[in-house]
Amino acid sequence: MMDNKISIEAAGKTFGDGVSNIVALQDVSLTIAGNEFVTFVGASGCGKSTLLRCIGGLETLSSGDIKVDGRSVNGPGVDRAMVFQHYSLYPWLTVMDNIKFSRLLQINREDITSADVEAASGRADALLDLMGLTHVSDAYPNQLSGGMQQRVAIARALLPRPQILLMDEPFGALDAQTREVMHDLILHVSKLEKTTIVFVTHDVEEAIYLGQRVVVMAPRPGRVDSIYPVKLPAQRDQDMKLAPEFMQQKREILARIRETAGMRTDRDLLERMTRQAETEQQNDMQ
């Protein structure tokens, strides 16, 4: 039952009006198990965010299918929570009210008993505590740092106990130190809440540190290029980033991304420019 929480079957997505089209996803097939932590990396334009948004139901596929628990995704649903890079919090609500936002919605108000309400209150407090936000529960989002704001966004997403957490470069705007703290926090959440996490990033180190598998996507058209099972113990700690296996895998994945993007390495570019300068010099002398 734990297997195939999410199955992506020959998913395709084309943006455009028929005249000028962009193939954002082409024939993407992949399965993600329950409570798995899968990270997606790739050069810009590889469709990793589009794929995430299709799983979340914010975009519809042009072809193929995405199934969650065997049912086709048809729009957003409370089983799939999403955390965005930024600007998703409600600045007019306090931290606590942001976290409890989903409780205002009709979908969570039907047939509920006072015991449910109490349980939900307890959950909000527990999440506040888990995210280290208790002391700012009455503050407004714009009074918080970027890292704290993302903690609120994660707590808000977790409140209704989603089975899947979709994260779209959630730490992309944070500084390196804050990001490391958030990494350990989200790993802790994954273990504690047994949530399946699909995590999109442009940071390969982050992808390896967090993921059980790293999916490399390639651009034009957006597709899955390769999948790297991460060779680290289940219990991660920051020192592992210095281990030779970690560095080796990071080098491998970075090289693969560069290849898929058809990018020249800095050395290629330097050589080419040097050659060009030399020919120009010779021409001048003649």
Place this chain on the structure above:
Amino acid sequence: MSSKQQPNLPLHRQILAGWRSIWVVRGHLSRRAYLLFALAGMLLPLAAWWWLSGSGLMDKVFMPGPMDVLSRVYTWFKSDNLLHDMWISTYRVVAGFALSAVLAIPLGLMIGSYRPVQALLEPLTDFIRYMPAVAFIPLVMLWVGIDESSKIAIIFIGTFFQMVLMVAEDVRRVPITQIEAAQTMGATRSEIVSLVIVPSAKPALLDTLRITMGWAWTYLVVAELVAANSGLGYSILKAQRFMQTDKIFAGIILIGLIGLTIDQLFRWLHRKSFPWLYKK
């Protein structure tokens, strides 16, 4: 900054450094300096006016002095029912403005939220808003008559179409991630509008109301062209006939002062209603 690092600079150098520091692009200005500049901006024109009218360079008929205007305000108040003129004009402007807001806010919300409504109404609104409100006077007299409602109608015509478009723009400026976050939490369409779009756009909406209130006042004189026998705009028009330039000055300045008061009220309301915007 530089003056703080070098406290031993002679006074004139310190002043120079301070003067330079306030002219940094998008720089900082202390509250005291701000008030000083604001006061200068108000008092300098007043002083220039005072000097010009007292210098004898211009005829009193063309340029009455501040004291002439002040004494005109006093006689207007004493024997010409100034308070009634102020009241009736404010009533007309506020009524026309309120009517326009009551219709423009829901309509703008629809245009900004739903693309078909936008396609249906926005080009039409763009078309109508270029039509001069003055030109509608004969039609308004035919359709609405010549009582109070005709003045309110003119103010409405002048304000409404601009307001709809500005409200729609405020609504469109709500960050899409705020909306998508609600969608992923299971919000319905009406919940997205009532729980996300409206509260998110509210501060911008109040600013739109503040700005369009100013426009509503600029239509006052036009509105009081229509068979009025009281009001500040009407008094200005009547004073024109008798060459009472001091009364024209008085009317214009009074409109400006009422407008300034209402503007400050809106700003105060903004600070009271949206404390989260002002907490840092």
